[in-house]
Amino acid sequence: MSAVPKLLAPPLVIVTLLAGTWFWGAVVAPGYFSAIVLVVAWFVLCSVLFGRVAKSRPDLRWWLRGTFLACSAVSLGAFYWTSVRDTVVDEALPVAVPASQLAEPASGEPDPLAPQPDPVAERKPARTNVIERTGSVKPASHSASGTARVVKLAAGGHRLTLSDGFQIDPGPKVLVYLATDARGGTFKSLGELKGSRGNQQYEIPSGVDLTTYDTVVFWCVPFTTSLATARLTAA
Amino acid sequence: MTTLRRLLTLTCLAAVVLVIAPAEGMAVNVELLKGTVRDGDGSHPAAGRAAVIRTDSGKRLLTVRNLSIRPAGAVRVYLVPRKVRGSRIGKDFKDLGKLKGNRGNQKYTIPRSVDLRRYNTVIFWCVPFTQTLGRADLKRS
Numbered sequence: 178m179s180a181v182p183k184l185l186a187p188p189l190v191i192v193t194l195l196a197g198t199w200f201w202g203a204v205v206a207p208g209y210f211s212a213i214v215l216v217v218a219w220f221v222l223c224s225v226l227f228g229r230v231a232k233s234r235p236d237l238r239w240w241l242r243g244t245f246l247a248c249s250a251v252s253l254g255a256f257y258w259t260s261v262r263d264t265v266v267d268e269a270l271p272v273a274v275p276a277s278q279l280a281e282p283a284s285g286e287p288d289p290l291a292p293q294p295d296p297v298a299e300r301k302p303a304r305t306n307v308i309e310r311t312g313s314v315k316p317a318s319h320s321a322s323g324t325a326r327v328v329k330l331a332a333g334g335h336r337l338t339l340s341d342g343f344q345i346d347p348g349p350k351v352l353v354y355l356a357t358d359a360r361g362g363t364f365k366s367l368g369e370l371k372g373s374r375g376n377q378q379y380e381i382p383s384g385v386d387l388t389t390y391d392t393v394v395f396w397c398v399p400f401t402t403s404l405a406t407a408r409l410t411a412a
Numbered sequence: 413m414t415t416l417r418r419l420l421t422l423t424c425l426a427a428v429v430l431v432i433a434p435a436e437g438m439a440v441n442v443e444l445l446k447g448t449v450r451d452g453d454g455s456h457p458a459a460g461r462a463a464v465i466r467t468d469s470g471k472r473l474l475t476v477r478n479l480s481i482r483p484a485g486a487v488r489v490y491l492v493p494r495k496v497r498g499s500r501i502g503k504d505f506k507d508l509g510k511l512k513g514n515r516g517n518q519k520y521t522i523p524r525s526v527d528l529r530r531y532n533t534v535i536f537w538c539v540p541f542t543q544t545l546g547r548a549d550l551k552r553s
Contacts, residue, residue, distance in 0.1 A: 208455035259485030266513035273441035273465040275553040290528035
């Protein structure tokens with residue numbers, strides 16, 4: 178005979194034994210002892226069955242017998258390790274006073290049996306970025322569009338973001354100002370404009386009062402003119 | 413004379429406050445629930461005493477004293493509603509973790525989210541054989 182059935186014999190034996198153990202032990206058996214009895218009976222039945230097969234196929238005899246014996250040994254070992262051997266623990270347990278022996282708790286006190294509030298979650302503010310101010314970019318002397326936002330970062334600090342299809346007319350040396358009015362008289366510079374199109378962000382130095390410096394001005398230095406502005410209001 | 417009397421009164425007051433205050437505000441472990449571990453399905457002898465304790469830090473613990481249940485592989489400690497019987501537990505349970513040992517004294521942390529008014533019964537659940545190896549019906553202590 179070919180070698181394939183020989184190599185197939187051990188897995189078949191294992192699958193037969195395991196499937197039977199699960200079926201008789203976990204599905205059929207109603208209790209503990211019945212599970213043991215049924216699984217042992219299954220192993221006996223299988224040994225008879227494999228003996229029959231081995232008689233008609235002598236070349237498979239030791240493949241079947243070896244696998245069966247190995248499986249039986251492993252099963253016995255597993256049974257002993259999990260179901261016979263005791264595991265003893267002795268943890269230090271807290272000593273407690275019965276609740277009935279204590280004075281009646283105040284009516285405002287929460288029921289200790291009810292789900293308990295999580296003090297950590299309650300104490301910590303939400304760790305997310307928050308949009309504090311927003312305003313749309315309006316053209317001053319040239320076309321412009323998009324939205325400017327002031328975002329308070331979860332890690333601390335503020336950022337000015339330009340998005341929602343931000344674009345202004347390109348110009349030489351354009352600076353981004355946070356100014357007190359649209360003319361850009363009093364301002365804090367956030368640096369040079371990174372690009373005339375697309376999403377971008379600028380660090381806002383700490384200490385800038387955003388209630389006073391409430392207008393974003395895109396200032397073209399060579400022409401000393403405002404290209405666009407965005408009035409920021411509370412979001 | 414008046415100063416001396418005032419000093420004496422103050423000392424007495426301080427002593428009273430020192431003696432009473434700790435007793436009033438003293439944080440102790442409180443046993444909220446207790447119950448006896450017994451056979452859960454008529455085929456597994458089981459013994460021991462279970463209790464739910466709120467520690468002075470506010471943490472809730474399940475403690476099991478002198479537990480003795482049958483050894484088995486993959487046993488978990490569940491809190492279930494009282495009506496759960498035998499091998500039908502469904503999905504309505506709170507898992508407190510793997511059983512640390514089939515004998516002895518042990519403790520398990522009860523998550524804050526568990527409502528002990530509903531999940532008031534401990535079962536020792538054998539996962540592969542879907543059987544209850546022991547149960548404890550907890551009552552207010």
